[in-house]
Amino acid sequence: MYSSELIKGTLKTIVLKLLAEHKKMYGYEITQMVKEMTKDKIQITEGALYPTLHALEAEGILITETEFIGKRVRKYYSLSPEGKKLTKEKLSEFADFMNTMKFLLDIKPKQA
């Protein structure tokens, strides 16, 4: 686990990228996928995720569709057209930011 301050500000970008790759996902699935992909180094809490998803939906970035698995509700999120545009912007901004930080902190790239 990273110190919590580091992860701040990256949640939105992570969510958007995952949705861009997987078309549609539900909240719990997102938390589990991030946990797996990062080998528990990044854990998205539900208290952080759900409010973010709701906010992005309210902004028209995400679209939802509800599905019933037995009696249990599952709420799928996917990117709206504006969402796809925003995702590209966020990702390129993040890549730029990482290069800037790498330069600023003089971090050597890992051997490929």
Next chain:
Amino acid sequence: MYSSELIKGTLKTIVLKLLAEHKKMYGYEITQMVKEMTKDKIQITEGALYPTLHALEAEGILITETEFIGKRVRKYYSLSPEGKKLTKEKLSEFADFMNTMKFLLDIKPKQA
């Protein structure tokens, strides 16, 4: 300028790294150096910097010495032994974090 959420959580790491490289620096100097090095992409505000410096000093991470330039006070900060240790940890954590994010967001490294 990056969207402000991105920069969150990186301030402490940036300050520690700059102090490790330059032995001693004062607050205003730090803001200007970051501004220059990042070509205005990252601007550290004084409202964020000074409280951080004070906190790090209170924790024993930073040591201060005051100097007078004419009638004007200048407060130099440098790393304590604990500060040097913490800096190494923070930098390696950040490097690790960047690799994790690069993988998660599937970001291709820039050509050298």
Next chain:
DNA sequence: TCCAATACATAAGAAACCAATGTATGTGAA
């Protein structure tokens, strides 16, 4: 049957930052 996992959600509070403001000195151009 009962605990863990699945799956949603909210609410209270903390952490970290931003914007604004304040004080004071030094400096260069009109």
Next chain:
DNA sequence: TTCACATACATTGGTTTCTTATGTATTGGA
């Protein structure tokens, strides 16, 4: 010489964003 800008410190109030805790309900496995 005066006035705007740069240097250099600092604090305060508010916002954003996340954490911790809690709540509800269903489902699956030991």
